[in-house]
Amino acid sequence: MDIGTVQSVDIDNEMRTAYMDYAMSVIVSRALPDARDGLKPVHRRILYAMHDMGIRSNTAYKKSARIVGEVLGKYHPHGDMAVYDAMARLAQDFSMRYPLVDGQGNFGSIDGDSPAAMRYTEARMDARAEEMLVDIDKNTVDFIDNFDGTLQEPMVLPARLPNMLLNGASGIAVGMATNIPPHNLREINEAIVYLIDHIDTIDDITPEDLMKFVPGPDFPTGGVIIGTEAIKQAYSTGRGRIIMRGLAHIEDMRSGRYRIVITEIPYQLNKTTLIERIAELARSGKLDAISDLRDESDRRGMSIVIELKRGAQPKRVLNQLYKYTALQSTFGVNNLALVDGQPRLLPLKRSLQIFIEHRQEIITRRSQFELDKARQRAHILDGLLIALANLDDVIKTIRESADADEAKTNLVTRFKLSEAQAQAILDMQLRRLAALERMKIEEEQRQIKERIAYLEDLLANPKKILTVIKEDLQAMSDKYGDPRRTRISPDEAEELNDEDLVPDEPMLITLTERGYIKRVSPSVHRTRSRGRRGASGQTMRDEDEVIMMINARTLDTLLFFTDKGKVYSERVYQIPDANRTDKGIPLVNVISLENGENVTAAVPVPDFNLANYCTMVTTLGKIKRVELSEFSSVRNSGLIAMNLDNDDTLGWVRPTSGKDEIMIITAQGRALRFEEKEVRAMGRQAGGVRAITLRGKDRVTAMEVVEPEGSLLIVTENGYGKRTPLSEYPSKGRGTGGVYTIDHTALPKIGHIAAARVVQTKDEITLISAGGIVLRLKVKDISEQGRSTRGVRLMDILKGDSVAALARLEKTSAPASSMETANGEDAVEETEEMIEENGEE
Missing domain, CATH: 3.90.199.10 (Topoisomerase II, domain 5)
Incomplete structure (x- = not known):
C-alpha cells in the first residue's frame, strides 16, 4: 500500500509553527x-x-x-x-x-x-x-x-463613527486580552477635531490636553468613576485601573428610619448577582443593619431599595456595600487592537490618530472614485453635446450604416468620438433631442465640471480632506450625540467623601444647656398662628433647657464658639439626625470640649471664601474681628478665637464682609448700631475692644448684622415680640450706650429681651422655649412697631418656662408655604392643636 512520502520534521519547530498559526x-x-x-x-x-x-x-x-x-x-x-x-x-x-x-x-x-x-x-x-x-x-x-x-x-x-472608542471592546486571545471602555460621542468627536486643528503640532499634544474634551469613559449604565489619575494613566499608556461605583442616594422613611436606593450600577455588573450578594451579606450578619431588600426597577429606570433598621447609619451601610459587594468594581483598561494586522497597545491620542488616518484614506478613495465616475460622465456628455450640435449629420450617418457596429465605427471616424461616446449616442432616446432635454444635458455638464473641479482640489489639498472629516464629525454629534451618563469624582481616593453621599438640605440644629445636640429638618415644625403655644420640640431632661437653635445646611461647616473663647469645627451632616421630640446626643460626642467649657455661639459656614471676617461679641460688650480663613482648618482640640477677661464670656459670632454695620442688643432693651470698620481686624489671640457701654447689671443678649430693608425682631423671655424697621436705629459710635429698642418700663411684665434677629418680611422664624416647646411663625404675621413699644404676644409661655432661642428661616431654605411635616407627624401635631384648643396640658 502506497502511503506517500514520509518526511522527518523537528517536533519542536512543528509545534511552535502550529501554535503560532493558531494563536495569530x-x-x-x-x-x-x-x-x-x-x-x-x-x-x-x-x-x-x-x-x-x-x-x-x-x-x-x-x-x-x-x-x-x-x-x-x-x-x-x-x-x-x-x-x-x-x-x-x-x-x-x-x-x-x-x-x-x-x-x-x-x-x-x-x-x-x-x-x-x-x-x-x-x-x-x-x-x-x-x-x-x-x-x-x-x-x-x-x-x-x-x-x-x-x-x-x-x-x-x-x-x-469612531466606533472603537464609542462602544469599546473586550476579548481574550492567546496570551493577550483587550478591554476598551466606551466613551461619549460628543467628547470623542471634540477631541478628534482638536487633533485636526493642531495637526501640525500633534506631537506636542498631551493626554491632559485631550482630557479637557474626554474627561473619562462614559459607560451605558452610568455610575461614578472615582479619581482621575487612573484615567490619565490609561489615556497615556493604554493601560489603567479605573474604579467604578454605582449611584445611590439616601432617603428618609417614617419613624426615623432610612433607605438606600441604588439607581445606577457599574458597567457589566449583573443586577441579580448584586442583589443576591447583598441578601447573602444580610443573612450572614455582615450587613446587619438591613431590614428589607427589594428590586423596584421598571421601565422608568433602575431602583434597588435597601431599607435599614432603626438607628442604622445609612452612610456607613453604603460604604459597607461599596466594600463588600460589586457596587464598587474595577474596570481594567487594556486598549489592545489590531493595527496593520498586528496587536498594538494604544494610548488615547494614537487611537484618535488611527481613526483620522482611516477617514483620510476613506475620503481620498471615495473622492477618487467619484472623480473617475464624474470624468466618465463628463466624457459621455461631451459626446452627446457633439451629437446634438451635428444632429442632422449624425442621423444621416446612422441611417446610412448597415448595422449598429458599422454605425458606431462611422461615428467614431467622422466626429472623432470615443467608442463610449458613440455607444451613448446610439443608446440615446429620441426624446433627448427636444430643446428642453438639450438644456438639461448642458446643465448636467456644468454641474459635473464643478464637481470635478471640487474633487480635484480636494485630492490636491490634504487639509481640505481634514475639513471634510470635521464636518462629518459635527454632523454625527448633532445627529447622535447625547449627554454624558457616567459622573467622574475628582477625588483620587477609592473611598468617596461622606459629603458626596449627603444631599444638601436645610437643617435646624438645637443645643441644650446640658450639652445635648441634634439636627432636624425645618419642615417638622409646621407654621402656626401668632400667639399659639407651639408643639413639643424636644424631650427635655430634668433641669435642662434649650439655649440655641441654628439654621444651616447639611454640607455646611459648623463653627462652635465656647464661653472660654475657643472655636471647634464639625460638618453639619456629622451631627446625628433625630426626630422632633428626641433629646439628641451629648455634644462631647461631636466635638472635644474641655471640662466646664460650654458652647455659646455657632456659625454655619457654606464656604470660607464667601465672607471675609468673623465678628465676635462678649456678654460684657467687647467686640473683635478675625479673618474667617483663620478658622478654615480647626484641629480636634480647638483653637483660641478670642482672649477674654476673667468674668467675661464669648456669646455671639457672625460672618461679616468688612463693610457691614453691627447691631448690639442688651437684655434691658438697649440697641446700638455702628459700622464694622470701626473695629480693626485682629489676630486670633487678641482680646477685642469695647462695643457698647452697659449700665448696671445689663448684659448683651444679641449681636446682628444690618441688612438692607430689614427689620430688627425682638423677642422677650415671656413670649412678647415685635419687629422694628432698621431705619429707626440711628448709627452711633462704637462704645456708646445706644438707644432704647423696647418699652423698658414694661420689662417686669414682658420679661427681659431673650433674643433678637435681623429679618426680612418673606422669612419665617422658629422660637424654642427652655422647656423644649417649638413654635414656627411667618415674619409677616408679626406686627411692625416703633422702638419704644412693648410688642405683642408671639408665643404662649407656660408658667415657669421662658423663650430660650430664636432661629431665622430664610425663604430660600424653608419655603413659607410648606404646610407638610416630615416623618409622617401631621397627625401628632393635629392632636396637639386639639389639646391646645381644649386648654389641656
Missing part, C-alpha cells in the same frame, strides 16, 4: 478589534450581511434566524450561537453605549437573562450602523474572498 488566527480573526472601525470579524460580517440583505433602519424587521443564517452561509463558518450572541450584544443598550442593531423582542437584560431563541426575535440595522457602512460601494475599502472563495467581504468598514 485567534488574535486576528476572532478576539481583537481592528483599530480603524473597532469591530471584530464577526461583528463586521453581521453588519455587512444586513447591509447586503437590504435591512436598514427604516425597513421592516427581519427574523434573527434569517440574518444569522445569512452570516453563517456566506461569511462566518462557525456556530450559530456565536453569531447570534454577538448580534444580540450589538442590540443591548446596557452593553453598548451606542447600539448598532435595533432589536425587537427579548435580547437579554441587565439581570443576566439570556436572549430569546433566534426564531423569536427580529432585528434590523440601527441608524448608527448605517454610518459605519456609508460609501462602502465607492471603492473605499479593500475586499477579500470569503471562506470558500465564492464571495467578497470587506476587510474593514468605512466607519464614519
Whole structure:
C-alpha cells in the first residue's frame, strides 16, 4: 500500500509553527478589534450581511434566524450561537453605549437573562450602523474572498463613527486580552477635531490636553468613576485601573428610619448577582443593619431599595456595600487592537490618530472614485453635446450604416468620438433631442465640471480632506450625540467623601444647656398662628433647657464658639439626625470640649471664601474681628478665637464682609448700631475692644448684622415680640450706650429681651422655649412697631418656662408655604392643636 512520502520534521519547530498559526488566527480573526472601525470579524460580517440583505433602519424587521443564517452561509463558518450572541450584544443598550442593531423582542437584560431563541426575535440595522457602512460601494475599502472563495467581504468598514472608542471592546486571545471602555460621542468627536486643528503640532499634544474634551469613559449604565489619575494613566499608556461605583442616594422613611436606593450600577455588573450578594451579606450578619431588600426597577429606570433598621447609619451601610459587594468594581483598561494586522497597545491620542488616518484614506478613495465616475460622465456628455450640435449629420450617418457596429465605427471616424461616446449616442432616446432635454444635458455638464473641479482640489489639498472629516464629525454629534451618563469624582481616593453621599438640605440644629445636640429638618415644625403655644420640640431632661437653635445646611461647616473663647469645627451632616421630640446626643460626642467649657455661639459656614471676617461679641460688650480663613482648618482640640477677661464670656459670632454695620442688643432693651470698620481686624489671640457701654447689671443678649430693608425682631423671655424697621436705629459710635429698642418700663411684665434677629418680611422664624416647646411663625404675621413699644404676644409661655432661642428661616431654605411635616407627624401635631384648643396640658 502506497502511503506517500514520509518526511522527518523537528517536533519542536512543528509545534511552535502550529501554535503560532493558531494563536495569530485567534488574535486576528476572532478576539481583537481592528483599530480603524473597532469591530471584530464577526461583528463586521453581521453588519455587512444586513447591509447586503437590504435591512436598514427604516425597513421592516427581519427574523434573527434569517440574518444569522445569512452570516453563517456566506461569511462566518462557525456556530450559530456565536453569531447570534454577538448580534444580540450589538442590540443591548446596557452593553453598548451606542447600539448598532435595533432589536425587537427579548435580547437579554441587565439581570443576566439570556436572549430569546433566534426564531423569536427580529432585528434590523440601527441608524448608527448605517454610518459605519456609508460609501462602502465607492471603492473605499479593500475586499477579500470569503471562506470558500465564492464571495467578497470587506476587510474593514468605512466607519464614519469612531466606533472603537464609542462602544469599546473586550476579548481574550492567546496570551493577550483587550478591554476598551466606551466613551461619549460628543467628547470623542471634540477631541478628534482638536487633533485636526493642531495637526501640525500633534506631537506636542498631551493626554491632559485631550482630557479637557474626554474627561473619562462614559459607560451605558452610568455610575461614578472615582479619581482621575487612573484615567490619565490609561489615556497615556493604554493601560489603567479605573474604579467604578454605582449611584445611590439616601432617603428618609417614617419613624426615623432610612433607605438606600441604588439607581445606577457599574458597567457589566449583573443586577441579580448584586442583589443576591447583598441578601447573602444580610443573612450572614455582615450587613446587619438591613431590614428589607427589594428590586423596584421598571421601565422608568433602575431602583434597588435597601431599607435599614432603626438607628442604622445609612452612610456607613453604603460604604459597607461599596466594600463588600460589586457596587464598587474595577474596570481594567487594556486598549489592545489590531493595527496593520498586528496587536498594538494604544494610548488615547494614537487611537484618535488611527481613526483620522482611516477617514483620510476613506475620503481620498471615495473622492477618487467619484472623480473617475464624474470624468466618465463628463466624457459621455461631451459626446452627446457633439451629437446634438451635428444632429442632422449624425442621423444621416446612422441611417446610412448597415448595422449598429458599422454605425458606431462611422461615428467614431467622422466626429472623432470615443467608442463610449458613440455607444451613448446610439443608446440615446429620441426624446433627448427636444430643446428642453438639450438644456438639461448642458446643465448636467456644468454641474459635473464643478464637481470635478471640487474633487480635484480636494485630492490636491490634504487639509481640505481634514475639513471634510470635521464636518462629518459635527454632523454625527448633532445627529447622535447625547449627554454624558457616567459622573467622574475628582477625588483620587477609592473611598468617596461622606459629603458626596449627603444631599444638601436645610437643617435646624438645637443645643441644650446640658450639652445635648441634634439636627432636624425645618419642615417638622409646621407654621402656626401668632400667639399659639407651639408643639413639643424636644424631650427635655430634668433641669435642662434649650439655649440655641441654628439654621444651616447639611454640607455646611459648623463653627462652635465656647464661653472660654475657643472655636471647634464639625460638618453639619456629622451631627446625628433625630426626630422632633428626641433629646439628641451629648455634644462631647461631636466635638472635644474641655471640662466646664460650654458652647455659646455657632456659625454655619457654606464656604470660607464667601465672607471675609468673623465678628465676635462678649456678654460684657467687647467686640473683635478675625479673618474667617483663620478658622478654615480647626484641629480636634480647638483653637483660641478670642482672649477674654476673667468674668467675661464669648456669646455671639457672625460672618461679616468688612463693610457691614453691627447691631448690639442688651437684655434691658438697649440697641446700638455702628459700622464694622470701626473695629480693626485682629489676630486670633487678641482680646477685642469695647462695643457698647452697659449700665448696671445689663448684659448683651444679641449681636446682628444690618441688612438692607430689614427689620430688627425682638423677642422677650415671656413670649412678647415685635419687629422694628432698621431705619429707626440711628448709627452711633462704637462704645456708646445706644438707644432704647423696647418699652423698658414694661420689662417686669414682658420679661427681659431673650433674643433678637435681623429679618426680612418673606422669612419665617422658629422660637424654642427652655422647656423644649417649638413654635414656627411667618415674619409677616408679626406686627411692625416703633422702638419704644412693648410688642405683642408671639408665643404662649407656660408658667415657669421662658423663650430660650430664636432661629431665622430664610425663604430660600424653608419655603413659607410648606404646610407638610416630615416623618409622617401631621397627625401628632393635629392632636396637639386639639389639646391646645381644649386648654389641656
